[in-house]
Amino acid sequence: MKEIIITISFYILAFLSLLGAMGVVFNKKIVNSGLMLLLCFLSIAGLFLLLNADFVAMAQILVYSVGIAIIVIFAIMLTNPNSTQADIFKRPRSIISLISCFFLMILMFMAIFADPFIRMLPSGLTTQRLIEAGTSGIIGKALFTVYVLPFEIISILLLVAIIGAVLLARRDIEKIEEE
Amino acid sequence: MELLYPDLIHYLILAAILFIIGLYGLFTSRNAIRVLMCVELLLNSVNINMVAFANYVDPNLIRGDIFALFIMAVAAAEAAVAFAIVLAIYRNRSTVDMEDFDTLKW
Numbered sequence: 526m527k528e529i530i531i532t533i534s535f536y537i538l539a540f541l542s543l544l545g546a547m548g549v550v551f552n553k554k555i556v557n558s559g560l561m562l563l564l565c566f567l568s569i570a571g572l573f574l575l576l577n578a579d580f581v582a583m584a585q586i587l588v589y590s591v592g593i594a595i596i597v598i599f600a601i602m603l604t605n606p607n608s609t610q611a612d613i614f615k616r617p618r619s620i621i622s623l624i625s626c627f628f629l630m631i632l633m634f635m636a637i638f639a640d641p642f643i644r645m646l647p648s649g650l651t652t653q654r655l656i657e658a659g660t661s662g663i664i665g666k667a668l669f670t671v672y673v674l675p676f677e678i679i680s681i682l683l684l685v686a687i688i689g690a691v692l693l694a695r696r697d698i699e700k701i702e703e704e
Numbered sequence: 705m706e707l708l709y710p711d712l713i714h715y716l717i718l719a720a721i722l723f724i725i726g727l728y729g730l731f732t733s734r735n736a737i738r739v740l741m742c743v744e745l746l747l748n749s750v751n752i753n754m755v756a757f758a759n760y761v762d763p764n765l766i767r768g769d770i771f772a773l774f775i776m777a778v779a780a781a782e783a784a785v786a787f788a789i790v791l792a793i794y795r796n797r798s799t800v801d802m803e804d805f806d807t808l809k810w
Contacts, residue, residue: 528709535710539718546722549741550729562741569748572718575710576759581769581776585751588776593744593783600737600787604794622731626724633720637713655759660766667770679777686781693788696795 535575541568559597566590577655580664715756722749736790736800740783747779 545565552558566589573582668676726745733739751772758768794800 532709535714536708539714542718543721543725546725546729546745549738549745550725550733555735555737558738558741562744565745566748569752572715572752573755576715576755577763578755578759578766578769578772581751581755581772584773584776588780589744589748592780596783596787597737597741600740600790603791604737604800605798619732622728626728626731629727630720630724633723634717637716637720655763655766660769663766664769664773667765667767668773672770672774675774679774683777683781686785690784690788693785694791 531575534571538568538571538575541565542572555601556598559594559601562597563590563594566594577660579659580661712756712760715752719749719752719756722752734802736793736802736805737787739802740786740790743786744779744783747775751775 542565545561545563545568548561549558549565552561566585570582570585570590573579573585723746726742726749729742729745730739733742754768754772754775756768758766758772762768790800793805797804
């Protein structure tokens with residue numbers, strides 16, 4: 526019974542995430558593709574839950590589905606969404622990129638099917654422990670012991686990026702005063 | 705039923721297809737905002753790979769989950785700066801068409 530539920534929800538979530546990705550790329554209106562991006566992010570959060578990664582799933586919802594989706598929608602609002610120009614490049618370019626993407630996909634599938642890792646399954650005991658205790662404890666312990674230096678560097682990077690974004694996005698003060 | 709049950713390989717295939725869709729959009733879209741959305745799709749498909757490997761190969765230490773969190777933080781920083789740059793370009797040239805960003809072309 527549990528296997529059937531996991532299987533069905535995996536295929537529903539995979540279908541929704543692929544639908545969202547296709548919607549991002551092929552939608553005519555840029556606002557609709559922003560909303561499809563939100564659908565894709567939410568279904569990927571569901572896939573993380575299926576993979577026993579509860580902390581990463583919640584971080585996905587907080588960072589991607591809320592933070593980045595809002596940034597995207599504000600950027601669409603502040604630029605001109607009603608432009609009439611064609612949104613896809615001219616013929617030869619899209620055909621060339623379709624062919625190269627197709628060959629890259631074949632290459633990736635060959636790598637996946639040649640992988641020795643795919644026969645490895647988690648032992649029942651550790652998976653059961655992950656489900657019972659959650660991953661937050663393991664992640665928190667690792668972040669503050671082994672990965673403490675990357676963690677601090679990431680926090681500085683975020684601070685610098687936010688200050689840089691504010692500096693880039695605001696209008697010049699002299700110009701505002703002239704008006 | 706045995707073959708359909710989601711295993712590591714199913715997640716890897718899903719992430720590969722998502723990556724390819726994002727890459728195709730990255731190559732073909734003309735709107736700069738859509739290009740940035742496709743970059744987010746690429747980062748997300750890599751995250752699926754990370755978490756799937758952590759769950760199936762390394763369930764004791766789940767190092768893949770931690771790397772997925774780092775990727776998310778970098779993606780958030782990248783999105784903030786990239787959209788600010790797009791807004792700055794839009795204010796100067798009043799377009800977000802990739803064809804019109806040709807200041808460096810001579």
